[in-house]
Amino acid sequence: MNIIGTGRAHPSLTVTNDMLSTFLDTSDEWITTRTGIKQRQLISHVKLEDLAAEACHNALKDAGISAEDLDFIICSNVVNEYITPSLSCIVQGMIGATCPCFDLNSACAGFIYALDIANSFFKSKSDINHILVVCAEEPTRMCDWQERSTCVLFGDGAGAAVLKRGDDFKSIALSSFSSIDPLYQIRQLEKTPFITKEEFGGPLVMKGQDVFKLAVNASLNDIRRVVEENGITYDDVDYYLLHQANIRIIETIRKSLDQDKVKFPHNIANYGNTSSASVPILLDELNRNQTLNRGDTIVLSAFGAGFTAGACLLKWSKN
Ligand code: COA
DSSP states (O other), X not given: OEEEEEEEEOOSEEEEHHHHTTTSSOOHHHHHHHXXXXXXXXOSSSOHHHHHHHHHHHHHHHHTOOGGGOSEEEEEXXXXXXXXXXXXXXXXXXXXXXXXXXXXXXXXXXXXXXXXXXXHHHHHOTTOOEXXXXXXXXXXXXXXXXXXXHHTTBOOEEEEEXXXXXXXXXXXXXXXXXXXXXXEOOXXXXXXXXXXXXXXXXXXXXXXXXXXXXXXXXXXXXXXXHHHHTXXXXXXXXXXXXXXXOHHHHHHHHXXXXXXXXXSOOOHHHHOBOGGXXXXXXXXXXHHTTOSOTTOEEXXXXXXXXXXXXXXXXXXXXX
16 A cells, blocks of 8 residues: 555634633643644634545645545544534545545544555455545544643644555554543433433543553554564654654654654644644645655554554655
8 A cells, every 4th residue: 555645634723822821721831841732723614524625635636636536535533513424425525536435433543543444455355446544633622621731732634645556554553452531522412211321421531641651652562563563673764753642742752762853753833633633634744845755664653542552654655
């Protein structure tokens, strides 16, 4: 499997740390030093599906193919306004594709899970030539905006990648272990006359320090697996593109691997944590600003609620 096109879309509203401190007991200094985030793009008047479709259009254009050429669409999404139909069905119609599609929810690790499924499709279905993966997320709609320890972390956005048959992807490692307490959100479903259990819903709940440790451990473990599987060393990897959740998580992982800062490009300062969209958004930035060179060895790694995590190792063959 090869990546032949990337795309992204952000909402137009920029919310700076200073803007947050007008209604929250926080400061630019606290958010910057604890997270690396300076601003984030927030959904205001657009819908998530608009961002998703824009990211798909950009990825298709970059790949030089049209929506009719797609054989499958996989959409990674945690929440959007529709419970049903799936976001992938909505986006399929918006971009004019006719292929089968489905959503997956592996929280912030969704891009890696989608890549693994796409890779398996290429191996098992001979009639599949092009797959579109789109990660579209609005985590800012999950937060309590009076809760300074969560709402300052997130931003909304969409990232997409067009994949075709090939052998650039060398290894993908996924890991999941049930650990709900550190990061969850419960929603209240409609009542029926038969419900007798107590039910409630509410905003995202997070134990930040627990998530921090789980993230570092899971990411390091997945990266080690894909690097070892290829018989190479951490030094042989040109770029590590990590889930953009906290610059301190990225730095902790970088230091553990004893690698140079330049190998860990990041954009968290501009966008915050955009959940599963963060890795494809970063990938698209680096593709478009021509940071990535043909033949580069790249590791992608992400982690999220569940707890879910995954990493993959690929050769970059796109010009
Ligand atoms: N502004 C100012 N102060 C804040 C704040 C904010 N936005 N958020 C929390 N604080 C306060 C806390 O109330 C606490 O105050 P106290 O010492 O008086 O109790 C203090 O800052 C330290 O809080 P703590 O939670 O220990 O900070 P931290 O260094 O662990 O940083 C996170 C908090 C959330 C930034 C950090 O734990 C983190 O990034 N965790 C991972 C989160 C994540 O990645 N989630 C998504 C995974 S996909």
